[in-house]
Amino acid sequence: MASAVLLFLTVMLSPVCFGAPTKSLISVECQPAFGVAGQITKISCSFKKNFEGNQDIIITAGTVKRRGETDPVFWFQKDVMKGDHRFKPASKNDPSLLLTDAAVSDGGQYDYTVLTNRGIIEDGTFRISVTAKYSKPTMSSLQKEVEDGGTADFYCNSSGGYPAGTIHWFDSTNTNWTMSATLEVREREDQLLEMSSKLTFTSIDSSWAPFRCVVLNSKFVKEGEETFQPNIKVPGKSDSQSGGGGEFKLETKYVAPIVVIGSLIVGLLLVLLLRGRCKHPARRPSTVPILSDFRDAESGTAEDVTRALTEKNPTKEATEMMR
Numbered sequence: 001m002a003s004a005v006l007l008f009l010t011v012m013l014s015p016v017c018f019g020a021p022t023k024s025l026i027s028v029e030c031q032p033a034f035g036v037a038g039q040i041t042k043i044s045c046s047f048k049k050n051f052e053g054n055q056d057i058i059i060t061a062g063t064v065k066r067r068g069e070t071d072p073v074f075w076f077q078k079d080v081m082k083g084d085h086r087f088k089p090a091s092k093n094d095p096s097l098l099l100t101d102a103a104v105s106d107g108g109q110y111d112y113t114v115l116t117n118r119g120i121i122e123d124g125t126f127r128i129s130v131t132a133k134y135s136k137p138t139m140s141s142l143q144k145e146v147e148d149g150g151t152a153d154f155y156c157n158s159s160g161g162y163p164a165g166t167i168h169w170f171d172s173t174n175t176n177w178t179m180s181a182t183l184e185v186r187e188r189e190d191q192l193l194e195m196s197s198k199l200t201f202t203s204i205d206s207s208w209a210p211f212r213c214v215v216l217n218s219k220f221v222k223e224g225e226e227t228f229q230p231n232i233k234v235p236g237k238s239d240s241q242s243g244g245g246g247e248f249k250l251e252t253k254y255v256a257p258i259v260v261i262g263s264l265i266v267g268l269l270l271v272l273l274l275r276g277r278c279k280h281p282a283r284r285p286s287t288v289p290i291l292s293d294f295r296d297a298e299s300g301t302a303e304d305v306t307r308a309l310t311e312k313n314p315t316k317e318a319t320e321m322m323r
Contacts, residue, residue, distance in 0.1 A: 025051045026118050028095050030126035035102035037132035037162065037192070045095040045112070045124065058117040059093050067109040067125075095124070102130050104162045104191040132192055134161030137213050139228035148234045152201040156213035158224065159194040165217040167197035171208040206232040 027048045035041030047057050063075040064087060074087035081088060090096035095114055099106060112124030137158040146152045156167050164185050169177040181199040188194060197213070210229040217223050 025049070026057065026116065026121055028112065028114055028121045028124040030095075030112060030124055033099070033126060033128045035099065035106070035128060035130045037102055037104055037130055039102060041099040041102040041106075041128065041130070042090065043097040043099065043126050043128070045097065045126065047095060047121075055118070057093065059089070059095065059114055060117065061115040062089070062095075063113045064097070065111045065113075067111060073110070099128070102128075104130050104132060106130055130162070131217070132160060132162040134158040134165060134195070134215050134217065134223045136224045137167070137215050137226045139211075139213050139226050141228075141230055144231065146204060146230050146232045148206045148232050149203055152204040152230065154199045154211060154228060154230065156197045156199070156215075156226070157195070158215045159188070160192050161195070161215075161217065161223070162192050163218045164193055165195065165215060165223070166220075167195055168214045168216060169197070169199045170212040170214065172210055173208070175208075177211075204232065206234055 027050070028045055029048055030043055030045040033041050033043045049057075061075070061077040063072040064083075065072045072083060074081070074083035076082070076089060086100045086102075088098050088100075090098050095112075097112075106128050107130050109127050110125065112126060114121040114124060135158055137156050140155050140157075141153065142155075143152060154169075156169070158167065167178075167181070167183055169181050171177060177199060180201070181197050184196045184198075186194045186196075195215070199211070209232055210227050212225060212227050214225040215223050
């Protein structure tokens, strides 16, 4: 408290010591600071001299106040610093400041007063803008199985970003379905945002899957995406045919070649079988029965032999042979 009073008195009495006219001889100019949540943000400031000479400007104290507030956010006097410990001078006799571990809540307009050996500079102002990148999106469906041609609801969530962005939906043909989705944005306690998008189909087509969710920041720059393959059941097909259950699935593109190859193999076997039959002509009638009968008739008379031959093969040649 004593240090704060000392700084206050120093600032208030400085015009008496240095004289009010010196105030206009020096000014401080700061650039807008664009930070990222959780990282170090530099507030770049510089002195503008309105007098001739190369006299060095020595900084002895300074205060930073958020616009509209009475108490300073941060103040320093030489090596002593009070207030928000995340603020600090960039270097000795450099009006620039550093803000470590920037947060979305740090965004806003600030007034910057600097006490130097050339007088008080009260016209310093700067704005801080802090952004945060959204997390990788997650996709889900409350329905374990979706009927082809039926209704379906899919969800895409991403959080931790700032400022508000948007979520776009695409199918396997890269068709944009964002117009069929509703987006909800919620603010967390740390002022970072959560985005949740719900895509609704009144009649889904299994050929549209898989679906892709793309997260865009406030400048429509992609910060993340995810792909989701829902379990869509096609009526009249088994789980393996409709893509569900993780079972073996014979793809259509393999069916035609298998049928053609099988037909060729069957045809080749038939050709080989027919050619094998052509190489073996029909056999002549067997003479074994006749010879057997002839042997049986040898023990009989000549008439018996003749009768046996003529009954089996009644030809002129057989009769003459017996004679």
